[in-house]
Amino acid sequence: AGPTSDRSVAVIGLGRFGQSLALELMDEGAEVLGIDAREDIVQSLNGRLTHVVHADATDEAVLRQLSIPEFDRVVIAIGSDIQASILVTSLLLRFDIRKIWAKAVSDPHGLILEQLGIQHVIYPEKDMGRRVAHIVLGTMQDFI
Numbered sequence: 100a101g102p103t104s105d106r107s108v109a110v111i112g113l114g115r116f117g118q119s120l121a122l123e124l125m126d127e128g129a130e131v132l133g134i135d136a137r138e139d140i141v142q143s144l145n146g147r148l149t150h151v152v153h154a155d156a157t158d159e160a161v162l163r164q165l166s167i168p169e170f171d172r173v174v175i176a177i178g179s180d181i182q183a184s185i186l187v188t189s190l191l192l193r194f195d196i197r198k199i200w201a202k203a204v205s206d207p208h209g210l211i212l213e214q215l216g217i218q219h220v221i222y223p224e225k226d227m228g229r230r231v232a233h234i235v236l237g238t239m240q241d242f243i
């Protein structure tokens with residue numbers, strides 16, 4: 100399931116945020132490898148992503164088997180399990196992946212991800228709250 104083009108993205112964690120992201124990437128024509136530890140989630144996305152795999156992403160051997168080190172773009176969409184988020188982040192940084200985005204559930208979580216070396220930390224609720232403020236004020240066009 101390795102990347103076949105520079106439009107390939109791996110999404111690790113397919114909760115509400117990861118799923119929405121992965122499906123939008125598919126709509127935009129990207130090739131998406133989705134990984135989640137929950138069998139039911141993987142089954143529900145089967146056939147809707149280019150590849151979807153049931154696996155524990157904190158396991159380095161698993162990530163290597165899935166050719167994750169060869170991806171240019173990876174999104175870590177694990178949030179509330181901060182330990183898993185940090186373990187996966189640390190592995191991906193060692194793989195030297197060019198672009199990594201990681202979801203944070205709190206400011207301290209985001210700070211840890213930044214300290215580890217993640218340049219693009221996403222705070223879904225916080226970012227969406229700011230965005231909605233501009234929608235409410237009708238100033239969205241300045242904000243996108």
Ligand code: ATP
Pocket residue numbers: 111112113114115116117134135136137140154155156157176177178179180183
């Ligand atoms: P969301 O708000 O996006 O729904 P959440 O906070 O409910 O996310 P998270 O803990 O952020 O849930 O996890 C998102 C997804 O990541 C879940 O579907 C979970 O099964 C998956 N996940 C958690 N740990 C791992 C892991 N070690 N390997 C693979 N997937 C994992």
